[in-house]
Amino acid sequence: MGAYIIRRIGQAIIVLIGISIIAFLLLYAVPADPARIIAGPHATPDVVNQIRINLGLNLPIWEQYLKYMGNLLHGNLGTSYIFHTSVMSQISSRMGPTAELALGCWIMELIIGIPLGIYTARHANKVRDVVISALALIGISLPVYWLGLLLLFAFGFKIQIFPLGGTGGIYYLILPSITYGITGAAYYMRLLKSTMLDVMNQDYVRTARAKGASERRVIYRHVLRNALIPVITFAGIDIGTLLAGVVLIEETFNWNGMGMLAYQAIGNQDIPVIMGTVLLLAVFVVLFNLIVDIVYGFVDPRIRYD
Amino acid sequence: MSLSWKKGLGTVASIGMIGALLAGCGTNSTSPASSNGTSAGGTSSDNSKPVEGGSITLDSTQAVPDLDPAVAFDTTSAEVDYAVYQQLVTYDKGSYNIVGDLAKNWEVSQDGKTYTFHLRDDVKYSNGDPMVASDFVFELERLLDKKMQPKPSPGSQFFLDIEGAQAYYDGQAKTISGVKTPDDHTLVITLVKPEQFFLKILAMPFLSAVDPKFVKQVGNAKLDTSEAMGTGPFEVQTNNQNEVVLVRNPNYWQKDSDGNKLPYLDKVTINVNNNEQVDALHWEQGQTAFMSPWLMGGDGIPPSAYPTIMTKYKNDVLKQPQNSIYYIGLNMKPTLDGKPNPLSNLKVRQAIEYATDDSQFIKINNGAVEGLNQPLPNTMEGYVKNLDPSATYKYDVSKAKELMKEAGYANGFTAEYWNENNPTDKKDDQAFQSMLSQIGIKLDIHEVTWKDFLTKAMSGTAQMYWSGWQQDFPDPSDFLNTLFNSNQIEPGNNMNNYSNPQVDQWLNEAEYSTDSQQRDELYAKVINKVMSDAAWVPTIQNVGYYTIQPWVHGFYTSPVMYDPFGTIWVDPGHNS
Secondary structure (H helix, E strand, C coil), X not given: CHHHHHHHHHHHXXXXXXXXXXXXXXXXXXXXXXXXXXXXXXXXXXXXXXXXXXXXXXXXXXXXXXXXXXXXXXXXXXXXXXXXXXXXXXXXXXXXXXXXXXHHHHHHHHHHHHHHHHHHHHCCCCHXXXXXXXXXXXXXXXXXXHHHHHHHHHHHXXXXXXXXXXXXXXXXHHHHHXXXXXXXXXXXXXXXXXXXXXXXXXXXXXXXXXXXXXXXXXXXXXXHHHHHHHHXXXXXXXXXXXXXXXXXXXXXXCCCCHHHHHHHHHHHCCHHHXXXXXXXXXXXXXXXXXXXXXXXXXXXXXXXXX | CCCCCCCCCCCCCCCCCCCCCCCCCCCCCCCHHHHCCCCCCCCCCCCXXXXXXXXEEEEECXXXXXXXXXXXXXXXXXXXXXXXXXXXXXXXXXXXXXXXXXXXXXXXXXXXXXXXXXXXXXXXXXXXXXXXXXXXXXXXXXXXXXXCCCCCCCCHHHHCCECCHHHHHCCCCCCCCXXXXXXXXXXXXXXXXXXXXXXXXXXXXXXXXXXXHHHHHHCHHHHHHCCCCCCCCEEEEEECCCEEEEEECCCCCCECCCCCECCCCCEEEEEECCCHHXXXXXXXXXXXXXXXXXXXXXXXXXXXHHHHHHHHCHHHEEEEEEEEEEXXXXXXXXXXXXXXXXXXXXXXXXXXXXXXCHHHHHHHCCCXXXXXXXXXXXXXXXXXXXXXXXXXXXXXHHHHHHHHHHCCCCCCEEEEEEEECCHHHHHHHXXXXXXHHCCCEEEEEEEECHHHHHHHHHCCCCCEEEXXXXXXXXXXXXXXXXXXCHHHCCCCCCCCCCCXXXXXXXXXXXXXXXXXXXXXXXXXXXHHXXXXXXXXXXXXXXXXXXXXXXXXXXXXXXXXXXXXXXXXXXXXXXXX
């Protein structure tokens, strides 16, 4: 197991370097000239050039990349072009709110998605399954910003039981979590349902029933446990992605997290901040993939890493 | 100060980050709000005396990127800077008239080149340090330091006509010879040439009074992000990407007409909330004191909320025509990307003018804007009431088709069109595409981010584009000289490559003329010429909308200045 983890960490570093190169190249492929934009319309060419020098944009792109990576190894993600503060401080100030939101959204997805997945699997092809599956399809198709605005209007403006957006404690967390939960839960429900249906046809399930095990025991002990593996995979990647920011939810609810930071940085062509948020996203996704792989071993004793 | 090229960053876009700033000159406004000088929101206690204390909360669609007045160049930064810093002169309440601010009065020499300002002697920064004349010299040197970190001033060009400024800027002199301080309360500025709009330049936030001791202590970077030290009614308590908190400056010098100390409010909190639909709900719910164009990306009332607010809260809305315009630029370069450019043909451009139905753009904008027939708004000095017939285009598709035929493009052609990607502009683009399809021009629309749009358009390679301009200071020079002088092609402001030696000559002459009538005549010639050359299709003139809670008082709109935090007060019990 130890060797496996070390090998996976090595692979993860290579993936992250690859992502950093691609992100860097993509950012420089866009036509916008940050120096020109920052300087404004009346700036003299001298001023534009000086800004370019200040930002290091006068250097060849490979040199800019190496410089960036060199700083990164020292824990320095650079300075925001627009706000002149360190990217690290910007990111760290957004991590707390994003972690709260990510956890809220994730729990809500699971709370809604898992029971519905079990229920529809147990009642597959019945009217209630068809109805719930249709609702799930609608859930997947709903744009989160639309649903979010609708909920804000209904429960923040008309019936004033929740705040009209903003960042804060659990009171502020409920509406965005429900919004994300409704749209995201449908994925869990469909995934769990289809996997459970597969498992239900397995011999060992038939055997359990033949031995007289209760339906509850069959479902929860034999079916669900074995059907959870793909759900765990999905949930692991999901939380990794959520931790890097939920752009549309944060934007709709004015939640000052990583997603909002990334959104603002893209609008401002603030390359160091965009790079920082992209790399962080990559780190989370890679990290949670690794965690999921390790957790497999505990959920399914047949899986071992040598 | 800054100027906005167009409305954008509707989120971050409306006049956005780099967008808009300042304002300036002019004539008198026609809006009820400004013609009355002021227009408070409330009715219940309009006749009662101002109440000291209390606080208000506001929403802004974007954060403040620059607190340092020397480098601030967007509307949100200017909104905050005007509450924190002060300049030598400013504009009288709700008008274009220049009055003293930190200068009690001033004299101008007969040749129009030397300005002697007599400064107030009772002004202190919020830390208690006294304001003296040399503070302005210090700030001017910062403005002209092109190596200033973390970034040099984008407004240095406005001050290069001060004697010795160019030499200082070029690093050939250690001081600016045209600026003297005979004593602590006298500042003398000498220009190389007379500039009729010089006072308007001084009213922009760039040359604010800053405390040299404080600046040296905290450094430029902190001065721009988190630390501020001005003489204005408020001081900055917090500035980050989530909020700006301003608190009363205990050393503020100004008093109201009854002798009460200003400002009335203890605190102003501006929350950064990109979602303008939610911002509108906050206001409807009474959480925020007002919405204004300066904080709401140029719109004041978000387009999505406009119908509701104008129906339900009409009495709480103030309207202020703005010196900002929108237009479709027609690139006149003979070749673009190595291909012949049909728009270099005058008849083609004129055909486009005739094929454009401006009324559709007004409808798309909920009727919240005004039409435009020239490159100056109708509230601006120099506006031509009666254009020459050759400079006037009425919607006439048959005539447009005829011109296309005469130009040799009877079967039309495909043209590239650029705009920012936002919902309102998208509708404008589709309408324009449909208009031009009637004369055989197929528009290939590119809707990109505001920054990408600017980079493309300022490179002079966008064939057609929807853009805009908002005054830096209210003078026709800021529009016409900046946008049509051929010397502005390289800096990127003359984005359609308009080049006419005769127009250049008129513009250069008007730039340094001290004769107002002569300037107006020269600018009228310029306007008629560029319109008969069909360099642009002027589309709409922006109108600013302000929604003010009935419990907010002392608010007034201005064609030039930002929101008047210093005079606002609220009914007791409405500390939002």
